[in-house]
Amino acid sequence: MRNRARILRIARGQLAAGDRSLQLNAIARLAGVGVGTVYRHFPNRHALVEALSEERFRELIGEAQAAVAAEDPFAGLRRLLRFALDLMLDAPDFADVLESAGGVGSQASKMMAELDEAVTGLLDRARLTGAVRDCVDAEDVRRLLCGVQHAVRSGDGARRDLYLGVLLEGLRPPR
Template sequence: MTPKTGRVTALRADAARNRARVLQVAREQLAAGDDSLQLNAIARLAGVGVGTVYRHFPNRHALLEALSVERFQQLVSEAQAAAADENALTGLHRLLRFALGRALDDAGFAAVLESASDAEARTSVMKAELERAVTDLLDRARHAGVVRHDIEADDVRRLLCGIVHAVHTGDGNPKYAELYLNVLLEGLRPPR
């Protein structure tokens, strides 16, 4: 896909191989604990020119988006399933736990989730699908009287990203993730 138009453009075979190799090297770096994702270093490790890397990924965020596609698709699927759950509140709780777990496990995915702008059209499309599913879920929860009327899908995303930030700036203890998530869930309830 081209970032500007959202149109799918077929890559030449060699360009597709180079892109796949760059992604493979980036995944290997992340697995080894190096989340710097310096594009020049990745080019060297992938055995391609720096220009090749920048042609596919103009910046680190674009690379993070490409690395997060599968996780984002999983989140969208989970949000759609939660929106279809018979009990909207149960669906919301399950979705937020799922999203928080993925964001805490993958800092790159968390960065893509919290970013206000996207490098790739595909990411924008997935974010729009996620927002639609969460909006449907919140509408059902509001109708059932279990969620405040003044909360929107983007508010939920921001609050969830805030929990990720809070856990990471602390000692990373998972008990805080559960505590903060419970505070968020309680805060989503309608005022008494």
């Protein structure tokens, strides 16, 4: 367990320094462990990124659960999407995890299911008030938000609120 924690600490340090490559061989060297030790804990880069994303996932799940309890479900959805977008913009690797949480049985997959459950509850509440289209589900919202994150990242970050507003309006039923 100490080796795993050390590997994660080194990987976080690399990300904080702007190195997104997360080369497992380099991490092993910096952590003072064998390459086999790193691969035993994290069979590939994506598994490492998922482990690094667990804290952000917990924050996002907590925010989604709070949004479900909001008096106005559409306001809760707006707040949740803004929070999620900010997390994704702050940590591009987290956005990658949201786009494709790991295989069956992975911790990220379990957390994604928990997040989807909360978002589904929020969408159901918003549908009851007529604020959200009937055909939109949690996966749709996640994919659309990933698209907004990509648009903001590839363009002018000042347009974040505009893009998020377009997404929110698109979730509403046709008038």
